[in-house]
Amino acid sequence: xxxxxxxxxxxxxxxxxxxxxxxxxxxxxxxxxxxxxxxxxxxxxxxxxxxxxxxxxxxxxxxxxxxxxxxxxxxxxxxxxxxxxxxxxxxxxxxxxxxxxxxxxxxxxxxxxxxxxxxxxxxxxxxxxxxxxxxxxxxxxxxxxxxxxxxxxxxxxxxxxxxxxxxxxxxxxxxxxxxxxxxxxxxxxxxxxxxxxxxxxxxxxxxxxxxxxxxxxxxxxxxxxxxxxxxxxxxxxxxxxxxxxxxxxxxxxxxxxxxxxxxxxxxxxxxxxxxxxxxxxxxxxxxxxxxxxxxxxxxxxxxxxxxxxxxxxxxxxxxxxxxxxxxxxxxxxxxxxxxxxxxxxxxxxxxxxxxxxxxxxxxxxxxxxxxxxxxxxxxxxxxxxxxxxxxxxxxxxxxxxxxxxxxxxxxxxxxxxxxxxxxxx
Numbered sequence: 001x002x003x004x005x006x007x008x009x010x011x012x013x014x015x016x017x018x019x020x021x022x023x024x025x026x027x028x029x030x031x032x033x034x035x036x037x038x039x040x041x042x043x044x045x046x047x048x049x050x051x052x053x054x055x056x057x058x059x060x061x062x063x064x065x066x067x068x069x070x071x072x073x074x075x076x077x078x079x080x081x082x083x084x085x086x087x088x089x090x091x092x093x094x095x096x097x098x099x100x101x102x103x104x105x106x107x108x109x110x111x112x113x114x115x116x117x118x119x120x121x122x123x124x125x126x127x128x129x130x131x132x133x134x135x136x137x138x139x140x141x142x143x144x145x146x147x148x149x150x151x152x153x154x155x156x157x158x159x160x161x162x163x164x165x166x167x168x169x170x171x172x173x174x175x176x177x178x179x180x181x182x183x184x185x186x187x188x189x190x191x192x193x194x195x196x197x198x199x200x201x202x203x204x205x206x207x208x209x210x211x212x213x214x215x216x217x218x219x220x221x222x223x224x225x226x227x228x229x230x231x232x233x234x235x236x237x238x239x240x241x242x243x244x245x246x247x248x249x250x251x252x253x254x255x256x257x258x259x260x261x262x263x264x265x266x267x268x269x270x271x272x273x274x275x276x277x278x279x280x281x282x283x284x285x286x287x288x289x290x291x292x293x294x295x296x297x298x299x300x301x302x303x304x305x306x307x308x309x310x311x312x313x314x315x316x317x318x319x320x321x322x323x324x325x326x327x328x329x330x331x332x333x334x335x336x337x338x339x340x341x342x343x344x345x346x347x348x349x350x351x352x353x354x355x356x357x358x359x360x361x362x363x364x365x366x367x368x369x370x371x372x373x374x375x376x377x378x379x380x381x382x383x384x385x386x387x388x389x390x391x392x393x394x395x396x397x398x399x400x401x402x403x404x405x406x407x408x409x410x411x412x413x414x415x416x417x418x419x420x421x422x423x424x425x
Contacts, residue, residue, distance in 0.1 A: 030075045032111055033103045035067050037087065039115040040149065041185070046071070057091050070111060075100075080111065087113055094118045117146075128159070130422030132340050134347060135161050138422075151175040157193075161339045163332055164201050164348065164355050167219075169193035183230075187239075189223040200353035205331065211382060212354055213255060213296065213330040216245040225261070237263045241286070245330060255295040257330050259288035274311055281305040286333070298327030317365045325357035326383075335359035335380055337390075340420045343378045345392035345407030356380035358387070372398045372405065396420075 035046040042057070046067050059067070063086055070079070080098045088096040095116040100109045128140040140157040153173040160166030171191040197215045205215050225239030243257045263284040270277045286300040304321035323335055334355030338348035342361050361378030373395050379387040396405025404421040 028074050028076065030100075030107055030109045032070045032073055032075055033105065033108045034110045035070050035113075036110070037113045037115055039093075040117060059087075060090060063087070063090055075109060075111075084113060087115065091115060092118055122146075126423060127155070128157075128423060130161065130340060130420070130424060132161055133419040135339070138340075149176055160196075162336070164198070164334070164336055164353065165215075165331065166196045167193040167332075168196075169218075183228060185227040187225045187227070189221070189225070191221040191223075192218070193220075194218050198349050198353065200349045201331075204353040208354060211328060211357065212334060213245065213328070215248060215331065216255075217248040218246045219332065220244050233266055233268050235265045235267075237261075237265070243330070243332075255330075256293060257288050257296040257333070258292040258294040259286050260292070261286045276310045278308045279306070288327075288329075296328055296330055298325055298329040298333070300325045300329060300333055313369045315367045317363070317367075319363040319365075320361070322360040323358075324383075329357065331355070337361060337378045337380045340424070343376050343390055343392055344374070344394055344405070344420065345376075345409040345418045346390055351390065352380050357382050360387075367398065370397045370399055372396050372403075374405075374407075376407075 037044045037046075037059075039057075044057075044059075046064065063083075066086075067083060070083075084096040084098050087093065093115045097114045097116075099112050099114065101112055103110050123142075123144040123146070125142045125144065126140070127142055128138055130138045132138070138159045138161045140155060140159065142153050142155040144151060144153040146152075151174070153175075155171040155173075156169075157171065158166070158168040169192050171189065173187060173189045176186045195216060195218060202215050205212060221241060221243045223239060223241045225237055228236045228238070230236055239261050241257070241259045241261055243259075245255045245257070247254065261284070263282055265282040266280065268279045282302075282304055284300075284302045288294040288296050288298055290297055300323065302321070302323040304319070306317070306319045308315060308317045310316075325334065331354060334357060336348055336352075336355045337343040337359065338346035338351040342363075343351065359378065359380045361376070363374060363376050365372060365374040374393070376392045376394075377389060379389045381387045391410040392407055393410060394405050394407035396403060398404075401423050403424045405419075407418045407420060408415055409418075
């Protein structure tokens with residue numbers, strides 16, 4: 001009887017093992033055509049980098065390489081389990097499951113990893129930390145809390161580089177990243193800043209009240225918006241801005257700039273075995289009008305285009321942008337050149353202390369490894385005035401978002417280089 005039971009167990013083991021091997025053999029017949037990751041509100045295809053949602057999380061280079069290595073190879077289920085664990089750890093996901101989808105080619109399949117996000121997460125992000133030898137220190141940090149489909153973000157900022165003012169204060173933002181579809185995202189932003197001014201800007205604002213507003217002690221902005229993904233390369237953002245300016249003089253009533261806004265963005269990325277190319281373009285329109293309860297009436301247009309090509313350690317980037325304002329706009333909406341990102345090396349208060357309502361600018365940057373060299377050109381002026389083009393050159397080191405550069409304005413006479421270093425996106 002004992003030997004009979006042993007014989008049954010042995011036969012069962014052989015039959016069970018045969019079934020497993022049979023399933024494994026069936027799966028390994030298939031060739032993998034594509035690999036994709038899908039989460040709430042985003043999708044990434046590893047077969048085509050351009051097939052990616054705007055808010056898709058970024059994968060490490062090593063994990064991305066190992067996922068792409070599955071393509072055009074025979075299916076190996078055990079490797080899929082291992083990769084699912086790595087994806088869960090890297091994206092801090094609650095669960096990652098993989099499934100096989102039918103391909104258009106017989107005996108071929110597509111692998112899809114379903115990423116279920118953690119129920120809540122906390123992020124700390126330093127969005128700006130920079131030193132400019134002419135402007136001093138600038139910094140901005142944000143704390144974000146993500147729960148289910150809702151994202152809350154709170155920030156602190158002190159920035160004397162971006163505009164003709166130094167503004168410091170707080171901001172808060174709410175986003176609903178998945179309101180029933182991955183094509184629409186709603187947002188709501190509130191900002192409150194205290195402002196400081198250069199004397200040249202204060203004097204120029206008094207002399208040019210016909211084309212811009214007065215300097216202000218503080219400003220507050222409330223901005224609802226919605227982002228719509230029209231197609232894979234195109235997104236559209238629409239919204240409104242309700243901005244209030246409190247005058248530096250006691251007893252002077254506040255002014256408002258209430259506007260409707262719209263921006264269309266295009267993104268395209270192409271990859272080959274040797275050359276990677278990426279193209280981004282956008283056009284933005286902002287219109288403030290009296291029927292919206294605005295003290296300012298103006299229309300602001302801004303366009304930009306960016307092309308990047310890289311091969312091995314070398315890359316070249318071309319950035320061109322321009323804008324125009326018709327009507328009387330507040331100081332924070334006027335264009336600025338001569339800071340740490342546009343016409344580097346020049347003094348923005350020397351170029352135009354209150355900014356301009358017309359601008360064109362261009363940057364060409366070459367990188368080899370960590371080394372970078374750049375050339376900037378641009379002009380800023382007011383309608384009816386002549387445009388004066390200025391140029392600058394620079395060299396430096398850059399690793400990801402960390403940058404150290406020295407910029408030189410191109411002009412006759414004394415040359416004063418400007419040091420720019422820190423976190424620059």
